[in-house]
Amino acid sequence: MRISWGYKIAAVYLLFVAGILALVFKASSQHFDLVTEDYYEQELKFQNVIDQQNNVSSLSEAPRYNATPGTLQVLLPAEFETQAWKGELYLYRPSDARLDLRKEADGSGRAYVWVLPKTLKGSYKLKFSWEMNGKKYFDEKILYF
Numbered sequence: 001m002r003i004s005w006g007y008k009i010a011a012v013y014l015l016f017v018a019g020i021l022a023l024v025f026k027a028s029s030q031h032f033d034l035v036t037e038d039y040y041e042q043e044l045k046f047q048n049v050i051d052q053q054n055n056v057s058s059l060s061e062a063p064r065y066n067a068t069p070g071t072l073q074v075l076l077p078a079e080f081e082t083q084a085w086k087g088e089l090y091l092y093r094p095s096d097a098r099l100d101l102r103k104e105a106d107g108s109g110r111a112y113v114w115v116l117p118k119t120l121k122g123s124y125k126l127k128f129s130w131e132m133n134g135k136k137y138f139d140e141k142i143l144y145f
Contacts, residue, residue, distance in 0.1 A: 093124055
Protein backbone atom coordinates (compact mmCIF):
# COMPACT_ATOMS: atom_id res chain seq x y z
CA MET A 1 0.00 0.00 0.00
CA ARG A 2 1.35 3.35 -1.03
CA ILE A 3 0.84 6.54 0.95
CA SER A 4 -0.08 9.54 -1.15
CA TRP A 5 2.14 12.60 -1.24
CA GLY A 6 -0.53 14.66 0.59
CA TYR A 7 -0.24 12.44 3.68
CA LYS A 8 3.55 12.63 3.53
CA ILE A 9 3.48 16.44 3.49
CA ALA A 10 1.01 16.47 6.40
CA ALA A 11 3.22 14.06 8.39
CA VAL A 12 6.32 16.23 7.80
CA TYR A 13 4.38 19.35 8.79
CA LEU A 14 3.07 17.71 12.00
CA LEU A 15 6.57 16.50 12.93
CA PHE A 16 7.92 20.01 12.39
CA VAL A 17 5.22 21.57 14.60
CA ALA A 18 5.80 18.93 17.30
CA GLY A 19 9.55 19.65 17.22
CA ILE A 20 9.03 23.40 17.53
CA LEU A 21 6.62 22.90 20.45
CA ALA A 22 9.15 20.62 22.18
CA LEU A 23 11.88 23.27 21.76
CA VAL A 24 9.59 26.01 23.12
CA PHE A 25 8.71 23.88 26.15
CA LYS A 26 12.36 23.02 26.85
CA ALA A 27 13.49 26.65 26.46
CA SER A 28 10.79 27.97 28.78
CA SER A 29 11.73 25.50 31.50
CA GLN A 30 15.45 26.46 31.54
CA HIS A 31 16.77 28.23 34.63
CA PHE A 32 19.16 31.14 34.08
CA ASP A 33 20.77 33.68 36.35
CA LEU A 34 22.08 37.13 35.63
CA VAL A 35 25.62 37.88 36.72
CA THR A 36 24.14 40.57 38.94
CA GLU A 37 20.65 42.00 39.30
CA ASP A 38 21.86 45.60 38.96
CA TYR A 39 24.16 45.03 35.99
CA TYR A 40 23.55 48.49 34.50
CA GLU A 41 24.71 50.27 37.67
CA GLN A 42 27.72 47.94 37.89
CA GLU A 43 28.64 48.75 34.29
CA LEU A 44 28.64 52.48 35.07
CA LYS A 45 31.09 51.85 37.93
CA PHE A 46 33.38 49.60 35.87
CA GLN A 47 36.05 52.30 35.45
CA ASN A 48 36.61 52.05 39.21
CA VAL A 49 37.27 48.32 38.82
CA ILE A 50 39.78 49.01 36.05
CA ASP A 51 41.57 51.53 38.27
CA GLN A 52 41.65 49.02 41.14
CA GLN A 53 43.08 46.34 38.82
CA ASN A 54 45.77 48.81 37.75
CA ASN A 55 46.61 49.33 41.43
CA VAL A 56 47.18 45.56 41.70
CA SER A 57 49.49 45.60 38.69
CA SER A 58 51.60 48.28 40.39
CA LEU A 59 52.33 45.94 43.33
CA SER A 60 55.56 43.94 43.50
CA GLU A 61 53.61 40.76 42.66
CA ALA A 62 50.02 39.71 42.17
CA PRO A 63 48.13 38.01 44.98
CA ARG A 64 48.34 34.21 44.97
CA TYR A 65 45.49 31.84 45.74
CA ASN A 66 45.56 28.23 46.86
CA ALA A 67 42.21 26.46 46.66
CA THR A 68 42.01 23.18 48.54
CA PRO A 69 38.92 21.20 49.56
CA GLY A 70 37.49 23.17 52.45
CA THR A 71 39.81 26.21 52.38
CA LEU A 72 40.89 29.12 50.25
CA GLN A 73 44.27 30.61 51.09
CA VAL A 74 45.12 34.13 49.93
CA LEU A 75 48.72 35.33 49.95
CA LEU A 76 49.15 39.04 49.37
CA PRO A 77 52.38 40.72 48.16
CA ALA A 78 55.19 41.77 50.50
CA GLU A 79 53.82 45.34 50.80
CA PHE A 80 51.08 43.98 53.06
CA GLU A 81 53.43 42.23 55.54
CA THR A 82 52.81 44.52 58.50
CA GLN A 83 49.72 46.35 57.26
CA ALA A 84 46.05 45.93 58.17
CA TRP A 85 43.63 45.64 55.28
CA LYS A 86 39.91 45.16 54.80
CA GLY A 87 38.13 43.58 51.88
CA GLU A 88 35.62 41.20 50.39
CA LEU A 89 36.04 37.75 48.87
CA TYR A 90 33.31 36.72 46.44
CA LEU A 91 33.17 33.24 44.92
CA TYR A 92 30.94 33.54 41.86
CA ARG A 93 29.50 30.35 40.35
CA PRO A 94 28.52 31.13 36.73
CA SER A 95 26.20 28.13 36.41
CA ASP A 96 24.11 28.68 39.56
CA ALA A 97 23.74 31.87 41.62
CA ARG A 98 22.51 29.87 44.63
CA LEU A 99 26.05 28.50 45.06
CA ASP A 100 27.73 31.94 45.26
CA LEU A 101 29.62 32.73 48.47
CA ARG A 102 30.65 36.10 49.97
CA LYS A 103 32.95 36.84 52.89
CA GLU A 104 33.93 40.13 54.47
CA ALA A 105 37.60 39.88 55.34
CA ASP A 106 39.67 41.84 57.84
CA GLY A 107 43.30 40.91 57.82
CA SER A 108 46.70 42.00 58.89
CA GLY A 109 49.74 40.72 57.12
CA ARG A 110 50.07 38.78 53.92
CA ALA A 111 48.16 35.55 54.53
CA TYR A 112 44.43 35.03 54.90
CA VAL A 113 42.56 31.71 55.09
CA TRP A 114 38.84 31.32 54.37
CA VAL A 115 37.26 28.10 55.60
CA LEU A 116 34.76 26.91 52.97
CA PRO A 117 32.10 24.21 53.00
CA LYS A 118 33.56 20.77 52.27
CA THR A 119 30.82 20.18 49.68
CA LEU A 120 32.10 22.98 47.44
CA LYS A 121 32.77 21.50 44.00
CA GLY A 122 33.24 22.90 40.53
CA SER A 123 34.53 26.04 38.86
CA TYR A 124 34.26 29.40 40.60
CA LYS A 125 35.44 32.89 39.76
CA LEU A 126 37.03 34.58 42.75
CA LYS A 127 36.51 38.33 42.88
CA PHE A 128 38.75 39.75 45.58
CA SER A 129 38.52 43.45 46.43
CA TRP A 130 40.43 44.98 49.33
CA GLU A 131 41.61 48.31 50.67
CA MET A 132 44.72 49.38 52.53
CA ASN A 133 45.59 52.94 53.59
CA GLY A 134 42.77 54.38 51.47
CA LYS A 135 43.94 52.66 48.27
CA LYS A 136 41.59 50.09 46.70
CA TYR A 137 42.60 46.91 44.88
CA PHE A 138 40.68 44.33 42.85
CA ASP A 139 41.75 40.96 41.48
CA GLU A 140 39.96 38.08 39.73
CA LYS A 141 40.97 34.46 39.35
CA ILE A 142 39.22 31.29 38.22
CA LEU A 143 39.47 28.53 40.81
CA TYR A 144 38.57 24.84 40.69
CA PHE A 145 37.45 22.91 43.75
